[in-house]
Amino acid sequence: VEHLLGIKYLNPNDIDVIFKTADHFKEVINRPIKKVPSLRDITIANLFFENSTRTKLSFELAEKRLSADVINFSAGQSSVKKGETLIDTVNNILSMKVDIVVMRHGNVGAGVFLSKHVNAKIINAGDGTHEHPTQALLDSYSIREKLGTVKGKKIVIVGDILHSRVALSNIFALKLQGAEVKVCGPTTLIPKYISSLGVEVETNLKKALEWCDVANVLRVQHERMDIKYFPSTREYTQLFGINQEILDNLGKKIVIMHPGPINRGVEITSDVADSSESIILNQVENGVAVRMAVIYLLAQQIKR
């Protein structure tokens, strides 16, 4: 693939190549000298039109570990605030000889749009409610690391599926690798098209957790929703919040994941998020190696 715009543009072999490359970079970043000179001649712009902690820092670190030159742009402190368009913004940045653009944007399809209008490799770091491909890759990579494989594993994604780019990219990635996927949440927060993706809906949290090997717990995205979609926060926590008592009553251990940011005490309690079953910080750690792999593989296509 020419860009990383979404998991829907990948095939199982692409994911396999990314993971094998990430295995190598994970070993590299655990060495005393964590850097490789691979991308010394490559310049990367990180353009964030929406807030981010993990994705932004993880991309920047991945780029620096590969020895790329890095520039960072946050829309809030830029001339976007004076009315400059996306294309003008990006073309001005590209005229400074940028090779790869990593972009997070609030609009669905922003990465695809950019890839058609500018001459650079585009990596989608999250486009509205659509896709967050590197998050899904690092999530699958973390499942593979914890359980040995993704194939045949039962994964339930719990929470606000309707507004979640993490859910959609995870569904695509998990299905490509042969996992069984269910979603669990209030029916108002589950999109109607979900069954067309080969995903079952389970609205009973206890049943969903009894079924699964892994629960990927999502935040309720208040900032993207109209109040009509949503039960109150208290109702949500009562019906879909994961706490230690629920897990203790399952009679088996399951792996707990969360892409962050966590609303502690809403979708997950602190004792669960911080438990030995939680791989939440392993996901963050793996994000750097997986993003190094994605950037490295795309950079191999750039004429140098």
Ligand code: CP
């Ligand atoms: N998981 C994730 O995308 O987190 P940030 O919004 O902090 O980047």
